[in-house]
Amino acid sequence: MKKITNLFLVLMLMASIVSLAFADEADDHTQGNPEDENGSDDQVNETGSHQNDSSENETEHDGSFNDDNETEHEIEIMNTTVGAEIRLLQLEKAIITNILKGIMAVQVLKGLDVNTTQLEVILADLKDVLKNVTAADPAANDSVQTFITLKNESRALTKEFRETIRTLLDNETIKEIKEQLRNMTSDELQNCSLKIRHWIRQFNRNQLYRLYGIIGDTNNTLINEYLNGTVSLDQVKLQLHKMMNQMTKEKRNKIFSEVKEENIRKKIQAHESFDDMEHHGKGNGHGKQD
Secondary structure (H helix, E strand, C coil): CHHHHHHHHHHHHHHHHHHHHCCCCCCCCCCCCCCCCCCCEEEECCCCCEEEECCCCCCCCCCCHHHHHHHHHHHHHHHEHHHHHHHHHHHHHHHHHHHHHHHHHHHHHHHCCCCCHHHHHHHHHHHHHHHHHHHCCCCCCCHHHHHHHHHHHHHHHHHHHHHHHHHHCCHHHHHHHHHHHCCCCCHHHHHHHHHHHHHHHHHHHHHHHHHHHHHCCCCHHHHHHHHHCCCCHHHHHHHHHHHHHCCCHHHHHHHHHHHHHHHHHHHHHHHHHHHHHHHHCCCCCCCCEC
16 A cells, blocks of 8 residues: 555656646647637647637637736746747747638638738738747847737737628638638648747756756766657656656655746746736846756
């Protein structure tokens, strides 16, 4: 019974450390998605959990408390240059997705002899936001402010696009257009996904070095194999689990405490950055780590 209890504690500790430390590699959905054209908001947080905030509700994403919480969570990893790179790229991918969907929707509407002038103006504005996202410097002290500002602009424009389409078409036609857009892809999107996965691995590599530093036994071979793609993140987690299973309870608690403290610091810093921008319109100037 004691052995089973001990194993359970190890599993709980590993789950906590993994959720605090690593970014998930799955990028089929993007963090920072400023709502897609069908009115849904698909998110993947850095622990890989999926949220789907549906959709026909006119009050969604209107500056609500939930949106604030989501944004605060997103900027937690932006205290590092690599984390900021990930968030800006994910926002870039989300906007590209919405622009491509918008272009396809406009083409369909033109085929139905619907006037698309207003929609094309919105898409032009969204393209300007995209230019600003791609030009943003992840190493800059104001990258958090830039991310929040551009995300909010892209959300507002995408919501305007969606609501404008609803004034032009009936629900059945909108549903047909959604089906045509569902499996959309492009080289530009695929290239963006590759960049995101690359930087997520860099982020996880840095987290592994920090975690191994706390443990006191760095496995450079495993880290390099993970970075090169020959070992998966799940295999890395398994190796960490085996290491922790061999530790004393005191050592495991020490590791968890140090990782948890770092996570709390990130949350506090993210809250301060978000709160400072909301009240003063500027970032708090926290420096970046590598």
